[in-house]
Amino acid sequence: MEHDSSQDFPPREGSSLPGEWPSALGQAFTQILHRLTGQESRRGKARDVALQDLGALIEATECDKLFEGSGTSLHGMPEMMGQVAKALEKYAAPPKEQEGRSDGHSSVPEKAAAAGLLFLKLLRKVEAAKCSLVCPAWKTGLPRLAGPIYIFAVTHSLKQPWTSPRSQDVAGEVLTLLLQVTECGSVAGFLHGENEDEKGRFTLIMGLLKPDLNKESWKNNPATKHVFSWTLQQVTRPWLTQHLERILPPSLLISDDYQSENKILGVDCLHHIVLNVVSSLHSGICIDQTD
Numbered sequence: 001m002e003h004d005s006s007q008d009f010p011p012r013e014g015s016s017l018p019g020e021w022p023s024a025l026g027q028a029f030t031q032i033l034h035r036l037t038g039q040e041s042r043r044g045k046a047r048d049v050a051l052q053d054l055g056a057l058i059e060a061t062e063c064d065k066l067f068e069g070s071g072t073s074l075h076g077m078p079e080m081m082g083q084v085a086k087a088l089e090k091y092a093a094p095p096k097e098q099e100g101r102s103d104g105h106s107s108v109p110e111k112a113a114a115a116g117l118l119f120l121k122l123l124r125k126v127e128a129a130k131c132s133l134v135c136p137a138w139k140t141g142l143p144r145l146a147g148p149i150y151i152f153a154v155t156h157s158l159k160q161p162w163t164s165p166r167s168q169d170v171a172g173e174v175l176t177l178l179l180q181v182t183e184c185g186s187v188a189g190f191l192h193g194e195n196e197d198e199k200g201r202f203t204l205i206m207g208l209l210k211p212d213l214n215k216e217s218w219k220n221n222p223a224t225k226h227v228f229s230w231t232l233q234q235v236t237r238p239w240l241t242q243h244l245e246r247i248l249p250p251s252l253l254i255s256d257d258y259q260s261e262n263k264i265l266g267v268d269c270l271h272h273i274v275l276n277v278v279s280s281l282h283s284g285i286c287i288d289q290t291d
Helices: 024-037 044-060 077-092 108-130 138-157 165-181 187-192 202-212 224-232 239-255 260-290
Strands: none
Touching (some): 024 077, 108 138, 165 187, 187 202, 202 224, 202 239, 239 260
């Protein structure tokens, strides 16, 4: 999917606009990401060099520097790491499918494996930061990483036309480490929270998927519908009820498509909603009537 990097990255050093990255480290990440997402990234060699430089920079940066804020702001490097995660997720995403062509995904597994290894580096930095008394900023950085990394992991860990055994293995490792770092025992716990006091990340994930789940955009990335469906079916009642307005429109959209594969996928989503939202609401009404 084509991506306009000019809208994603902050101004360069010397600008007084909000959102600037004044540190030398921030500028280094910004320059690499421009190389990774700009026009020159279409050249394989330039792309590979940008990925290598990004990996080296992550590896060489101490965890307290990687997640530190900018002055009194909560932005700074945590927000930059969020931009890194989003850029890598978009970089590895499968392109829009062209009818009658089956070769459009040939380069995706290699990209996904490379992006996955960088995600593993980032998550290991978070893990190291959690064990360090001098690096509490990981708590600010992790929420910005978790959403894009989850979408990447689900996109590439399931068997799909754009995956290979290698890319599936790497993505599976990423998902496992993400759950470990977030201290979640399952994907369901990651999404709805491990206990009643924890908010969970379902709303975050749906928010990240939303721009690619409207009538005009939902076929631009062939993975989005599968990430949505798989994520939806990890969450059951009573947690799903509060998200009805987020999950019903995409499910109806997918089920209304002319392609049988999409109709079936959409109907599966609707069936899950009926079982876990409508049934939950009905149970609540019955309880109210007996009180």
